[in-house]
Amino acid sequence: MRHAAVLLVLVLLGAAPAAQDAGRRPIPPDQVQAAVARADEAIAELQKTLVGRLKEELGRGGPAAAVTVCRDEAQQLTRSIGERHGLEIGRTSHRVRNPVNEPRGWARHWIASWAGARAADAKPATYELDNGRLGVLRPIGTMELCVMCHGQPEAVEAVIGDVLRESYPDDRATGFAPGDLRGWFWAEVPVN
Ligand code: HEC
Numbered sequence: 001m002r003h004a005a006v007l008l009v010l011v012l013l014g015a016a017p018a019a020q021d022a023g024r025r026p027i028p029p030d031q032v033q034a035a036v037a038r039a040d041e042a043i044a045e046l047q048k049t050l051v052g053r054l055k056e057e058l059g060r061g062g063p064a065a066a067v068t069v070c071r072d073e074a075q076q077l078t079r080s081i082g083e084r085h086g087l088e089i090g091r092t093s094h095r096v097r098n099p100v101n102e103p104r105g106w107a108r109h110w111i112a113s114w115a116g117a118r119a120a121d122a123k124p125a126t127y128e129l130d131n132g133r134l135g136v137l138r139p140i141g142t143m144e145l146c147v148m149c150h151g152q153p154e155a156v157e158a159v160i161g162d163v164l165r166e167s168y169p170d171d172r173a174t175g176f177a178p179g180d181l182r183g184w185f186w187a188e189v190p191v192n
Contacts, residue, residue, distance in 0.1 A: 027128065027132070027134075027191050031191050031192070032126070032134065032191065034191075035134045035189040035190070035191045035192075036126060036134065036136055036189070038085060038086075038087065038189055039087060039089075039134070039136040039187035039189045040136070040138070041085065042081055042082065042084075042085035042087055042089050042187060043089065043136075043138055043185040043187060045081055045085075046077070046078060046081050046089060046091075046185065047140075047185070049077055049081065050070075050074060050077065050078075051145075053069045053073060053077070054066055054069055054070070054145070055145075057069045058145075063148050063149065063159045063160050064159075064160060064163070066149075067149060067160045067163050067164070068163070070149070071163065071167050074091075075098075075100070078090055078091070082187075086190070087187050087188060087189045087190065088187065088188040089185070089186070089187045089188075090185075090186055090187075091140065091183055091184070091185055091186075092104075092107065092111065092183055092184050092186055093111070093140075093173060093182060093183030093184065094111050094112060094114070094115035094116075094183070095115075095172040095173050095175075095183075096172060096173060096183075097150075097164075097168050097171050097172065097173035098168060099170060101183075103184075103186070104135075104186065104188075106127050106129055106135050107127070107135060107137055107184070107186055110125050110127075110137060111137070111184060114139070114181060116181075117180075117181045118179055118180065118181060119139055119140070119141030119142065119179060119180060119181045119182070120141070120179070121181075122139035122181045123139075124136070124137055124138050124139065125137040129188060131190075132190060132191050132192070133188050133189060133190050133191065134188070134189050134191055135186065135187070135188050135189075136185075136186065136187045136188075136189065137184045137185070137186050138184060138185045138186075139181055139183075139184055140181070140182050140183045140184055140185060141179065141180070141181065141182060142176040142177060142178055142179060142180045142181070142182040143178060144178050146176065146178075146182060147176065147177065147178060148160070149164075150173050150174055150175075150176045150182060151174065151175070151176060151177065152174065152175060153174045153175060156174050
């Protein structure tokens with residue numbers, strides 16, 4: 001107990017991490033704010049774009065058509081929005097459908113710690129990464145619209161089962177109810 005307390009004090013005084021952080025300069029708060037604002041702009045655009053395409057396709061061809069938007073367009077739309085905003089961006093979760101969306105290393109701990117939470121409780125986060133970049137995480141809630149593809153497995157299966165089984169044999173992104181934390185938007189933004 002004593003040792004733990006002494007160690008904690010050293011860490012709080014900055015004694016322990018000093019060597020590993022030597023040479024790093026703090027990022028001025030206004031630059032952090034500007035970078036986070038750029039991340040949020042890109043995230044808002046990504047959300048609007050994906051939900052917009054989803055609704056469009058649902059109206060045109062129902063869930064069977066809409067699932068191909070998520071499967072065939074989501075990755076490309078995400079990449080091009082990132083490029084336009086000069087940052088990297090994506091969607092992730094503690095339970096992903098597409099393994100490509102597994103959380104990046106810096107985000108893993110935060111995302112695991114919120115697994116199973118209600119979306120309204122989940123807190124956003126900002127991380128200082130290497131090479132003067134910031135990592136930003138924003139929670140994504142499950143809406144009514146989402147459960148046809150992310151809700152109870154039997155219900156999802158009945159609507160779009162074949163496509164999911166064939167395209168995502170390791171799908172872990174079912175079993176969500178409205179209000180559940182479905183996942184996270186993430187962004188890696190250069191600070192300048
Ligand atoms: C028509 C089916 C469908 C609907 C409706 C749908 N999704 Fe998805 N979702 C998918 C597919 C397919 C993927 C895999 C896309 C990819 O390859 O990145 C996916 C991926 C995701 C991911 C990325 C993490 C992962 O699991 O791979 C998130 C986050 C997500 N969906 C959230 C939502 C939310 C929030 C809604 C409601 C607004 C929603 N989805 C509605 C089919 C759907």
